Amino acid sequence: MNTKRERSEVSLSLSGGRLAVATAGAPVAVPPGAAAPASRRSRSRLRWRPLGLVSAAYLVALTVASLSAGWWAPIDPERQDLAHALAGPSAAHWLGTDRLGRDVLIRLLLGGRITLVSVVEAVVVFAVLGIGLGVVSGYFGGWVDRTIGWLSDLLLALPGIIVLLMVLSVFPGETLATMVVLGVISCPLLLRVTRGVTMAVRQELYVRAARLSGLTPLRVMWRHILPRLAGPIIVQVFLFAATAVLVQGALSFLGLSAPETQGPSWGNMVGEAAAVTGQDGWLAVPTGGIIALTVLALGLLGDAVHDAAVDRTRSAAALPTRPARPAGPRHGSSPTAPPGPAQHPALLSVRGLTVAFDLPGGPLTAVRDVSFDVSPGECIGIVGESGSGKTVTARSLLGLLPPHGRVTGGCARFDGLDLTALPERQLRAVRGSRIALINQEPMSGLDPSFRVGSQLAEVVRRHRHVGRAQARAKAVELLATVRLPEPEQVARRYPHELSGGMAQRVSIALALAGDPALLIADEPTTALDVTIQAEILALLRDLRSRLGTAVILVTHDWGVLADVCDRAVVMYAGEVVEQAAVTDLYRAPRHPYTQLLLRANPHVAPVGDALPTIAGTVPAPSEWPAGCRFRPRCPYAEDVCGSQAIPLVDVGSDRTTRCIRSEQVGTR
Numbered sequence: 001m002n003t004k005r006e007r008s009e010v011s012l013s014l015s016g017g018r019l020a021v022a023t024a025g026a027p028v029a030v031p032p033g034a035a036a037p038a039s040r041r042s043r044s045r046l047r048w049r050p051l052g053l054v055s056a057a058y059l060v061a062l063t064v065a066s067l068s069a070g071w072w073a074p075i076d077p078e079r080q081d082l083a084h085a086l087a088g089p090s091a092a093h094w095l096g097t098d099r100l101g102r103d104v105l106i107r108l109l110l111g112g113r114i115t116l117v118s119v120v121e122a123v124v125v126f127a128v129l130g131i132g133l134g135v136v137s138g139y140f141g142g143w144v145d146r147t148i149g150w151l152s153d154l155l156l157a158l159p160g161i162i163v164l165l166m167v168l169s170v171f172p173g174e175t176l177a178t179m180v181v182l183g184v185i186s187c188p189l190l191l192r193v194t195r196g197v198t199m200a201v202r203q204e205l206y207v208r209a210a211r212l213s214g215l216t217p218l219r220v221m222w223r224h225i226l227p228r229l230a231g232p233i234i235v236q237v238f239l240f241a242a243t244a245v246l247v248q249g250a251l252s253f254l255g256l257s258a259p260e261t262q263g264p265s266w267g268n269m270v271g272e273a274a275a276v277t278g279q280d281g282w283l284a285v286p287t288g289g290i291i292a293l294t295v296l297a298l299g300l301l302g303d304a305v306h307d308a309a310v311d312r313t314r315s316a317a318a319l320p321t322r323p324a325r326p327a328g329p330r331h332g333s334s335p336t337a338p339p340g341p342a343q344h345p346a347l348l349s350v351r352g353l354t355v356a357f358d359l360p361g362g363p364l365t366a367v368r369d370v371s372f373d374v375s376p377g378e379c380i381g382i383v384g385e386s387g388s389g390k391t392v393t394a395r396s397l398l399g400l401l402p403p404h405g406r407v408t409g410g411c412a413r414f415d416g417l418d419l420t421a422l423p424e425r426q427l428r429a430v431r432g433s434r435i436a437l438i439n440q441e442p443m444s445g446l447d448p449s450f451r452v453g454s455q456l457a458e459v460v461r462r463h464r465h466v467g468r469a470q471a472r473a474k475a476v477e478l479l480a481t482v483r484l485p486e487p488e489q490v491a492r493r494y495p496h497e498l499s500g501g502m503a504q505r506v507s508i509a510l511a512l513a514g515d516p517a518l519l520i521a522d523e524p525t526t527a528l529d530v531t532i533q534a535e536i537l538a539l540l541r542d543l544r545s546r547l548g549t550a551v552i553l554v555t556h557d558w559g560v561l562a563d564v565c566d567r568a569v570v571m572y573a574g575e576v577v578e579q580a581a582v583t584d585l586y587r588a589p590r591h592p593y594t595q596l597l598l599r600a601n602p603h604v605a606p607v608g609d610a611l612p613t614i615a616g617t618v619p620a621p622s623e624w625p626a627g628c629r630f631r632p633r634c635p636y637a638e639d640v641c642g643s644q645a646i647p648l649v650d651v652g653s654d655r656t657t658r659c660i661r662s663e664q665v666g667t668r
């Protein structure tokens with residue numbers, strides 16, 4: 001994983017009739033290992049924090065002094081003293097006096113009020129529009145993105161200065177209107193940055209996991225996307241604030257906004273200083289200096305806050321290195337005797353499920369005519385080589401196919417609903433609550449910026465409509481349910497503080513938050529080492545017996561299948577080729593593919609012998625052979641196997657196979 005750090009080299013320009021805030025420099029990729037070394041973080045702190053702190057102190061002091069100057073000022077800002085006009089700094093007038101003998105310091109503080117209020121107005125409009133539209137555009141994409149993009153291009157095409165001058169001609173001297181318009185015409189700069197980051201964050205697995213858990217788009221944007229935007233937003237907002245100070249100063253310097261009749265402002269004081277430069281050069285120093293200092297402080301503070309935000313995200317996102325899964329075979333695992341299939345009506349009944357992908361050359365069927373049942377509390381394993389259609393089958397049940405994938409036939413009845421025909425809104429209500437998904441990569445499903453307990457509590461609240469305290473208690477209870485020791489303490493940890501096994505338990509706890517009747521686990525132990533794998537499998541078994549949750553386990557590992565599943569659905573080239581109780585399959589496979597897969601199972605291969613393999617690979621959907629799809633790799637194949645489609649036939653109680661030579665397979 002690469003953590004992106006944005007280097008903010010920025011230019012402000014007010015030229016060519018356009019206002020511009022430009023951020024230069026490409027994002028710099030920071031490798032995770034080097035992402036958060038303590039020494040570099042502390043160096044960064046040493047470099048930025050003092051400047052950031054000084055800038056923050058300056059801005060706070062300036063704001064407080066400006067806003068309160070009207071109450072405490074010892075000198076009337078309008079009191080003229082012509083005898084001391086254009087006097088330099090003295091004990092009575094720390095920054096000297098202007099051409100009418102008025103105190104410069106007090107007038108600058110009072111003038112700051114207009115500037116600061118103007119800047120806040122412009123920044124609020126800029127941030128609300130820029131962030132709001134950018135997030136919505138990046139999150140929803142499609143026509144929403146196109147419409148907002150079109151509006152943004154339109155605003156960018158407007159010559160900013162001319163628009164501001166037009167506004168001032170309609171509302172002469174009106175600062176509020178000018179600043180609102182400045183915020184509106186500048187917001188595309190922030191909008192584009194926000195949109196880009198949102199589009200990237202939206203693809204991250206933890207955001208997808210949050211969507212799958214049933215959170216509304218608004219909640220996902222607020223909770224999981226906005227915090228990730230902090231760095232780029234902060235830089236842009238502070239830069240814009242600096243631009244707004246300059247624009248407001250320039251307009252009032254020209255006498256177009258905040259005219260002197262409304263009291264002193266920094267811009268008109270600079271104008272005054274410019275008029276008397278021939279007589280006295282000092283006046284330009286405090287009046288121009290305060291503008292320069294404020295712009296500088298905003299830039300430095302923006303950088304410091306950005307660095308702090310990036311540091312925080314980076315340290316939260318720095319994941320521990322997971323131990324690699326040992327490559328060697330595991331021995332001593334034998335099929336356990338799982339409980340027989342529950343004698344209940346099916347909880348999920350899949351019939352003739354067919355899935356196709358719309359590709360440039362036309363639709364391509366990837367899964368065809370898949371049928372199986374899952375009873376309450378039962379665990380079904382879907383097994384097969386890579387590319388056999390396991391994941392497509394499982395994901396189509398949850399409506400999680402990629403945009404160009406669609407169910408073209410069959411149905412999947414669950415709780416009286418056909419999942420394949422449900423509109424997305426209804427499907428979202430089912431996902432996470434009635435059916436939950438456990439992913440292969442648990443860590444990627446967790447938001448690195450939030451504590452585990454807070455993420456769990458959020459999903460609990462979504463599904464159970466309880467208060468914060470109850471959700472928090474339920475989160476800790478769920479962590480205890482998945483057998484995490486010291487659940488209270490785990491709830492306070494960030495994802496990067498979890499080991500791989502703990503993260504998978506947390507992701508199972510997340511899946512259980514809605515009290516689902518069915519869990520779909522897609523290779524849930526693939527990313528874990530063998531010891532942790534065994535613990536997670538034990539947990540799944542335990543959850544089944546304690547909570548009665550049914551499980552569909554997608555795997556290519558016969559050991560995993562034997563450990564937890566009652567029944568197995570063997571898939572090859574998008575079709576079910578055999579279906580039976582796991583013990584029956586182990587004892588006597590009735591399809592050549594199952595038989596060869598089992599022989600190639602490292603868990604049962606004799607130590608010291610070369611592991612048998614199946615020659616060839618699973619054909620891509622575009623290359624499926626006519627007749628039996630396994631024929632080119634099958635040792636039992638006959639001519640007739642290629643001349644007709646092979647049906648799935650019953651070969652005993654509750655078992656089916658798609659082979660016309662199943663009798664021979666059972667005997668060899």
Ligand SMILES: Nc1ncnc2c1ncn2[C@@H]1O[C@H](COP(=O)(O)OP(=O)(O)OP(=O)(O)O)[C@@H](O)[C@H]1O
Nearest residue numbers: 357366385386387388389390391392393402620621
């Ligand atoms: N997004 C996609 N676009 C086009 N075809 C796809 C897409 N995803 C999957 N397929 C097709 O569907 C077939 C089955 O893929 P699937 O991911 O279900 O296999 P799998 O058995 O789960 O493999 P693995 O164990 O590697 O995940 C693939 O061979 C591929 O041709």
